[in-house]
Amino acid sequence: MAGVWIWADVASDGVASSAPELLAKARTLGDDVCVVALGPGARGAAETLGEHGAVRVYASDDERLDEPTSRVAAHTLAALVVEHSPDLVLFPSSYRGRDVAGRLQAITGSTLMANAVDLPSTDRARAEILGGTAIVDVDLGGPAPRLVLLRPRSFEPSVVGGSAEVVEIDVVEPDGFVSTRVVERTDAVSTGASLEEAQVVLAGGRGLGGPDGFRMLEELAEAIGGAAIGASRAAVDAGWMPYASQIGQTGATVKPEVYLAAGISGALQHAVGMKGSRRIVAITKDPEAP
Amino acid sequence: MNIAVLVKWVPEPQGTPTLGPDHLLVREGAVGSLDPGDEYGLERALQLVERDGGEVIAISMGPEVAVAAVQRALAMGAARGVLVTDDALRGADTLATARVLAAAIRSVDADLVVAAVESTDGYTGTLPITVAELLSLPSVTFVTSLDVVGSELRAERQTAAGAEAVESPLPALITVTTGVAEPRYPSLKGVMAAKSKPLDRPSLADLGLAGDDARSSQTVASVEAAPEKTRGRVTEAGPETAAEIADLLAEARVI
Ligand SMILES: Cc1cc2nc3c(=O)[nH]c(=O)nc-3n(C[C@H](O)[C@H](O)[C@H](O)COP(=O)(O)OP(=O)(O)OC[C@H]3O[C@@H](n4cnc5c(N)ncnc54)[C@H](O)[C@@H]3O)c2cc1C
Ligand SMILES: Nc1ncnc2c1ncn2[C@@H]1O[C@H](COP(=O)(O)O)[C@@H](O)[C@H]1O
Numbered sequence: 248m249a250g251v252w253i254w255a256d257v258a259s260d261g262v263a264s265s266a267p268e269l270l271a272k273a274r275t276l277g278d279d280v281c282v283v284a285l286g287p288g289a290r291g292a293a294e295t296l297g298e299h300g301a302v303r304v305y306a307s308d309d310e311r312l313d314e315p316t317s318r319v320a321a322h323t324l325a326a327l328v329v330e331h332s333p334d335l336v337l338f339p340s341s342y343r344g345r346d347v348a349g350r351l352q353a354i355t356g357s358t359l360m361a362n363a364v365d366l367p368s369t370d371r372a373r374a375e376i377l378g379g380t381a382i383v384d385v386d387l388g389g390p391a392p393r394l395v396l397l398r399p400r401s402f403e404p405s406v407v408g409g410s411a412e413v414v415e416i417d418v419v420e421p422d423g424f425v426s427t428r429v430v431e432r433t434d435a436v437s438t439g440a441s442l443e444e445a446q447v448v449l450a451g452g453r454g455l456g457g458p459d460g461f462r463m464l465e466e467l468a469e470a471i472g473g474a475a476i477g478a479s480r481a482a483v484d485a486g487w488m489p490y491a492s493q494i495g496q497t498g499a500t501v502k503p504e505v506y507l508a509a510g511i512s513g514a515l516q517h518a519v520g521m522k523g524s525r526r527i528v529a530i531t532k533d534p535e536a537p
Numbered sequence: 538m539n540i541a542v543l544v545k546w547v548p549e550p551q552g553t554p555t556l557g558p559d560h561l562l563v564r565e566g567a568v569g570s571l572d573p574g575d576e577y578g579l580e581r582a583l584q585l586v587e588r589d590g591g592e593v594i595a596i597s598m599g600p601e602v603a604v605a606a607v608q609r610a611l612a613m614g615a616a617r618g619v620l621v622t623d624d625a626l627r628g629a630d631t632l633a634t635a636r637v638l639a640a641a642i643r644s645v646d647a648d649l650v651v652a653a654v655e656s657t658d659g660y661t662g663t664l665p666i667t668v669a670e671l672l673s674l675p676s677v678t679f680v681t682s683l684d685v686v687g688s689e690l691r692a693e694r695q696t697a698a699g700a701e702a703v704e705s706p707l708p709a710l711i712t713v714t715t716g717v718a719e720p721r722y723p724s725l726k727g728v729m730a731a732k733s734k735p736l737d738r739p740s741l742a743d744l745g746l747a748g749d750d751a752r753s754s755q756t757v758a759s760v761e762a763a764p765e766k767t768r769g770r771v772t773e774a775g776p777e778t779a780a781e782i783a784d785l786l787a788e789a790r791v792i
Contacts (some may be wrong), residue, residue, distance in 0.1 A: 250733060256697070258698070259631070263697070302555040311710075315677055315694070315701060315703050315705075315706075316669075316675045316676050316677070317666075317676075318675065318676075319671070321670065324786075331624075340662075340676065341697060342662055342679060342695075342696055344695050345662050345663050345666065345678070346666050346678055347678070348662070348669045349663035349666030349669075349670070350666055350667065350669070351669040352631065352632055352663070352667050353633075353635065353667045353670030353671045354670060354672075355634075356632065357754075358630065358632065358754035358755055359630075359631050359632065359661070359663060359667075360755065361631075361660070361661035361662060361663055362660065362661065375763060376760075379763055380762065380763055381556070381759055381760050381761065381762055381763055382760070382761050382762075382763050383560070383760045384757070384758040384759045384760075385755050385756070385757055385758065386755065386756045386757075386758050387754065387755055388755065388756070389632075389660070389754030396663070401630075414664060421673070423673070425706050425708070426703045427675045427677065427704070427705040427709075428705075429701050429702070430702045430703065431698070431701065431702040431705055432696075432698070432701050432702075433699045433700045433701075434698050434699040435700070435713075437700065439600035446789075447786070447789075448603050458738070464656045469788070480715075484714075484715050484716060489699075490681075490695045491699065496655075496660060497654065497655065498663075503718075504787070504790075505786060505789045507782070512587070514762065524790070526785060526789055527769065528782055528785060529769075530774075531667055536769055
């Protein structure tokens with residue numbers, strides 16, 4: 248039976264929602280799904296991971312793993328991969344997921360498929376290309392393991408009940424490793440409801456003309472109650488909204504009941520982050536907007 | 538300080554590219570250009586060498602037409618270019634591309650390697666970090682602001698939680714967002730000067746790579762058109778529009 252592994256993004260306040268999503272898919276591809284969770288918060292994540300179907304969690308809470316280059320994490324994962332030879336490792340399309348997968352590819356010489364939305368089998372990945380106008384299935388060859396990065400919200404998580412065996416592992420630092428220091432961390436202040444969970448997302452773009460336009464959206468969000476505010480990249484690049492509110496290819500993926508876009512042109516890279524919404528309202532000057 | 542900037546030629550950055558019968562992107566004959574996303578890092582690199590000395594080297598892998606992308610980088614101010622073109626690289630996957638770019642970077646003397654977070658056409662967003670690992674370099678991805686002080690890199694980056702300020706030893710590789718600088722427009726003088734700047738065109742063998750290093754591990758099994766979206770209702774803004782939207786919100790049971 249195929250060995251399917253998952254990379255879980257962990258932090259001291261919990262495990263990212265991507266891990267349960269990937270577990271839901273992995274369970275359909277093989278028995279005995281293992282999760283690799285590296286960094287502070289890893290062991291604490293085992294319970295949630297077990298409930299979602301992981302049988303084993305390779306974990307380390309070692310602080311040395313919490314560094315911005317992902318080199319230590321990639322080398323630690325590579326050592327595990329060499330020892331246990333999984334066929335497939337699934338990663339979330341996240342900051343950390345991209346960095347760790349990219350580095351692992353260089354170490355193992357594996358194939359890597361990014362932006363996948365599904366896995367028809369353990370050696371085939373599906374992605375949307377050409378801005379979502381075509382769906383491509385790609386056969387993955389080369390030396391094991393195959394590395395696949397999956398877009399957020401591609402699978403529905405489900406609790407199956409169960410508990411995972413936790414295997415404590417040792418950190419592997421690459422030869423001559425010099426650490427890159429984090430001198431300051433700022434957590435984005437989240438305004439209102441969480442983008443990923445809100446039933447209503449109000450998103451603004453360049454057409455709002457400036458940060459003041461977003462005040463209107465905030466007022467509306469309060470009136471509705473529990474609506475979250477999102478933004479296009481143009482609005483984020485202009486500094487009107489923090490990056491954490493960006494929706495699209497390089498930002499969050501949302502699937503609310505209602506998505507309201509104000510002053511957004513609906514570029515392909517924006518659309519991939521919101522097209523799963525049930526109802527979409529767009530306020531724009533462009534009658535030809537998609 | 539020398540800075541190597543990865544510059545990619547992309548077909549139709551504004552339009553929708555097409556696939557050929559072999560399921561590969563049509564690159565020949567397409568109206569292409571330097572990936573607009575690469576201009577931000579290139580601009581910041583130019584600003585840094587203009588301030589501190591050294592030169593910017595534009596590095597690219599791509600078909601013959603990709604010369605145009607490197608020429609644009611030279612016109613903006615890069616001192617020289619390296620473009621790797623080889624028939625064996627058609628359809629190259631991320632690993633093959635990373636091996637080629639890593640070898641090209643090794644052939645120049647660079648203290649810092651700059652790439653964009655993701656390309657406009659491929660958008661895997663993993664390629665630069667694979668290059669970093671092949672070169673055993675530290676990396677900082679999603680950089681929104683960049684400076685070099687002595688032999689140290691200072692950068693701010695976006696993270697899942699918010700932002701981070703980091704300090705890294707050099708040499709290092711970074712990927713930048715559109716926030717790092719506002720790209721200049723090449724001057725006429727720059728365009729003229731670009732024609733006489735050195736452009737190195739090494740073959741795979743020159744870089745010490747074999748055909749096997751360039752072999753892709755991925756084959757396209759099928760391509761299908763995505764299901765057509767049905768077009769929504771278009772309403773001219775008027776006094777009733779707000780009520781209409783409110784009705785829709787009510788129908789969705791969110792108000
Ligand atoms: C590799 C890559 C990744 C990207 N990732 C993302 C991503 O994750 N998310 C993202 O959003 N974008 C992303 N982009 C950028 C994307 O291509 C678009 O440039 C961006 O989404 C445009 O933002 P916008 O719709 O706000 O601005 P514009 O395209 O400028 O649209 C503004 C809209 O507002 C309308 N408008 C103007 N005035 C008014 C008014 N008074 N009232 C009503 N409407 C008005 C206009 O008609 C227009 O439709 C990416 C691009 C690349 C190349
Ligand atoms: N063929 C290439 N030549 C030069 N640079 C490249 C090439 N492919 C990717 N890059 C660089 O790597 C970044 C990320 O690419 P990608 O992994 O395709 O999203 C791009 O924005 C470029 O800066």
